[in-house]
Amino acid sequence: MLELFLKVILYSNLNILAIFNHSQTSLEIQMKKISYFLFFLLLSCSVFAQSNIPRIAIIPQPVYLKQGSGYFKLPENITVHAPNSNEIQSVISILSQRISPATAYHVSTTKNSDQASINLIINDAYDSKLGNEGYHLSVRDSGVKISANMPAGLFYGVQTLIQLLPKEIESKQLQGNIIWQIPLLEITDYPKLAWRGLMFDVARHFFTKEEVKKYIDAMAKYKYNVLHLHLTDDEGWRIEIKGFPKLTEVGAWNVKRIGEFGDFIPQKPDEARNYGGFYTQEDIKELVSYAKDRFINILPEVDVPGHSLAAIASYPELSCTPEAINYKVRSGEKIMDWSGGAPPKALLDNTLCPANELAYSFMDTVITQLAQLFPFEYIHVGGDEAPINFWQKNPQIKELMLREGIQDITKVQGYFTRRIEKIVESKGKKMMAWDEVLEGGVSPTTAVMSWRGMKYGIEAAHNQHEVVMSPTTYAYLDYMQSDAISEPRVYASLRLNKTYEFEPVPEGVDPKYIKGGQANLWTEQVYNIRQAEYMTWPRGLAIAESVWSEKDKKNWPDFMSRVEEHFKRFDIAETKYSPSVYDPIFKAGKTADRKLTVDLSLEIEGLDIYYSFDNSFPDRFYPKYMGTLTVPIDAKQLKLITYRGNKPVGRMLTMPIEELKKRAKL
Numbered sequence: 110m111l112e113l114f115l116k117v118i119l120y121s122n123l124n125i126l127a128i129f130n131h132s133q134t135s136l137e138i139q140m141k142k143i144s145y146f147l148f149f150l151l152l153s154c155s156v157f158a159q160s161n162i163p164r165i166a167i168i169p170q171p172v173y174l175k176q177g178s179g180y181f182k183l184p185e186n187i188t189v190h191a192p193n194s195n196e197i198q199s200v201i202s203i204l205s206q207r208i209s210p211a212t213a214y215h216v217s218t219t220k221n222s223d224q225a226s227i228n229l230i231i232n233d234a235y236d237s238k239l240g241n242e243g244y245h246l247s248v249r250d251s252g253v254k255i256s257a258n259m260p261a262g263l264f265y266g267v268q269t270l271i272q273l274l275p276k277e278i279e280s281k282q283l284q285g286n287i288i289w290q291i292p293l294l295e296i297t298d299y300p301k302l303a304w305r306g307l308m309f310d311v312a313r314h315f316f317t318k319e320e321v322k323k324y325i326d327a328m329a330k331y332k333y334n335v336l337h338l339h340l341t342d343d344e345g346w347r348i349e350i351k352g353f354p355k356l357t358e359v360g361a362w363n364v365k366r367i368g369e370f371g372d373f374i375p376q377k378p379d380e381a382r383n384y385g386g387f388y389t390q391e392d393i394k395e396l397v398s399y400a401k402d403r404f405i406n407i408l409p410e411v412d413v414p415g416h417s418l419a420a421i422a423s424y425p426e427l428s429c430t431p432e433a434i435n436y437k438v439r440s441g442e443k444i445m446d447w448s449g450g451a452p453p454k455a456l457l458d459n460t461l462c463p464a465n466e467l468a469y470s471f472m473d474t475v476i477t478q479l480a481q482l483f484p485f486e487y488i489h490v491g492g493d494e495a496p497i498n499f500w501q502k503n504p505q506i507k508e509l510m511l512r513e514g515i516q517d518i519t520k521v522q523g524y525f526t527r528r529i530e531k532i533v534e535s536k537g538k539k540m541m542a543w544d545e546v547l548e549g550g551v552s553p554t555t556a557v558m559s560w561r562g563m564k565y566g567i568e569a570a571h572n573q574h575e576v577v578m579s580p581t582t583y584a585y586l587d588y589m590q591s592d593a594i595s596e597p598r599v600y601a602s603l604r605l606n607k608t609y610e611f612e613p614v615p616e617g618v619d620p621k622y623i624k625g626g627q628a629n630l631w632t633e634q635v636y637n638i639r640q641a642e643y644m645t646w647p648r649g650l651a652i653a654e655s656v657w658s659e660k661d662k663k664n665w666p667d668f669m670s671r672v673e674e675h676f677k678r679f680d681i682a683e684t685k686y687s688p689s690v691y692d693p694i695f696k697a698g699k700t701a702d703r704k705l706t707v708d709l710s711l712e713i714e715g716l717d718i719y720y721s722f723d724n725s726f727p728d729r730f731y732p733k734y735m736g737t738l739t740v741p742i743d744a745k746q747l748k749l750i751t752y753r754g755n756k757p758v759g760r761m762l763t764m765p766i767e768e769l770k771k772r773a774k775l
């Protein structure tokens with residue numbers, strides 16, 4: 110009886126997946142409602158959720174999925190039949206690397222397609238629906254078949270296949286007692302957007318080549334295809350440039366400081382400058398090739414004219430400010446005053462000088478070498494947050510303005526950007542830059558990365574620029590994921606549910622100009638790779654779905670239930686992720702007679718919060734939050750923990766009452 114009920118529930122769950130993927134008739138809408146009901150019933154039945162039949166939980170959600178009944182069991186000797194090409198051989202080798210450690214199964218190729226357990230097929234005729242990255246995956250009793258127009262599609266089909274195997278496949282150690290089976294099904298899948306990016310800032314803190322590879326591995330699982338490396342900033346120059354050795358001898362190193370970056374005690378002359386690192390050109394080639402095998406392009410960014418202190422500390426002659434001779438690579442001390450808004454007032458001149466011909470010959474050398482090292486068609490040249498206060502008083506800049514007929518100091522950056530674009534184009538590449546470059550006047554050939562919200566991206570698309578949306582509003586992975594009491598302090602928060610609202614193609618914009626979307630991980634407050642992972646996941650899952658899956662497929666509760674399945678995978682893979690989605694949202698208030706109150710809410714339905722005011726650690730035998738709490742007058746701390754049923758799902762949080770009083774203005 111129990112089994113029958115389970116089958117009914119599972120079957121309706123499968124229907125949902127198929128229904129999600131069809132255009133809707135009213136009958137289907139009714140069915141969808143019924144299926145939603147059954148789906149949530151399934152989720153709430155923890156007895157069934159614990160059954161050993163895993164739920165299909167693919168991220169990003171595929172376009173079309175129809176499940177059959179039964180499973181295909183992987184044989185211990187997995188044979189793969191595939192066309193013979195280097196790209197496909199690397200797909201097979203990655204498949205083998207993903208399957209073998211946990212299973213100890215052997216993957217080999219066969220010339221006989223009938224005998225193959227996995228057939229990888231390049232379509233004879235181009236299927237325009239699938240495009241260059243789509244695939245069709247079919248799992249039948251006889252085996253697995255993945256077909257695609259291009260090798261990228263086969264690679265994405267393989268990523269989906271791995272997600273269909275039991276979660277233990279993520280382990281690097283042999284897992285006993287697991288039946289390595291895949292549900293019988295048909296999937297047709299292709300991305301919504303061509304640019305699906307993550308930016309990793311390796312300048313503020315340096316991450317080794319091996320750490321970047323690890324980051325790439327995790328990206329590949331979720332079908333990202335662009336890794337934007339922010340290679341230079343005030344805190345470090347991270348790439349060897351032949352002819353400018355000081356960029357890495359001097360520019361890659363600063364003083365190690367930990368704590369809250371931004372206001373560190375100014376550097377002292379006798380402090381060791383041994384914190385940092387850089388990639389040699391051989392390292393870069395290795396990373397590019399590693400990423401390419403995973404169908405990821407690396408977009409290099411050299412951020413100019415602002416954010417250039419590491420270059421200027423190495424070669425002060427790139428600046429127009431004579432005091433630059435004394436500058437040091439930043440270690441996190443204050444160098445900008447943001448109190449007046451943007452552009453910031455620089456306390457020292459961190460800009461390449463637009464009136465200095467040396468700056469252009471330097472950039473020519475840098476861009477020449479970037480163009481040789483990175484096969485991707487774009488080079489990013491930054492352009493954000495360049496201060497003008499040093500330029501305002503500089504005689505060379507005044508002379509430039511007179512000579513070029515530039516009326517307004519804010520247009521000086523435009524002159525610089527246009528010259529840089531000529532250099533980029535002369536190397537056969539397209540230039541991309543942050544949205545500030547629109548203000549100085551650029552040609553429509555400049556591709557724009559919109560970060561200050563979506564509006565500059567919309568404006569740029571209207572002016573026929575190519576646009577990648579990476580707005581702070583939805584896609585800034587350096588922002589805190591929940592309350593400041595539980596996260597490394599950054600000036601803003603971005604919770605998972607907000608990230609999931611990211612929709613890179615705005616209404617009213619010609620979609621042909623929106624190349625895609627990207628999330629950015631700035632690393633001022635990220636000191637190690639574990640924290641980089643923590644900041645990326647699970648928000649990187651929400652972004653992956655936002656750039657791959659159709660808008661009308663988005664469904665927060667369904668997404669969240671899949672995220673929880675991926676939390677288990679992350680645990681097994683030992684990839685760090687943030688549990689902040691379970692942290693309550695606090696709203697401090699006060700009664701008419703000035704008593705402190707606090708309201709709590711959660712991003713996820715169906716959870717309970719237990720709390721204490723007596724400094725002890727609450728569990729589910731403590732008071733459950735049922736509505737506004739009035740804080741006892743002598744309380745010092747509110748401690749809380751989130752549960753699903755009788756299992757804790759969140760972490761223990763401590764909210765100081767003083768902090769609540771501050772927020773309530775009491």
Ligand code: ACM
Pocket residue numbers: 493494543560
């Ligand atoms: C940026 O966040 N300054 C591009």
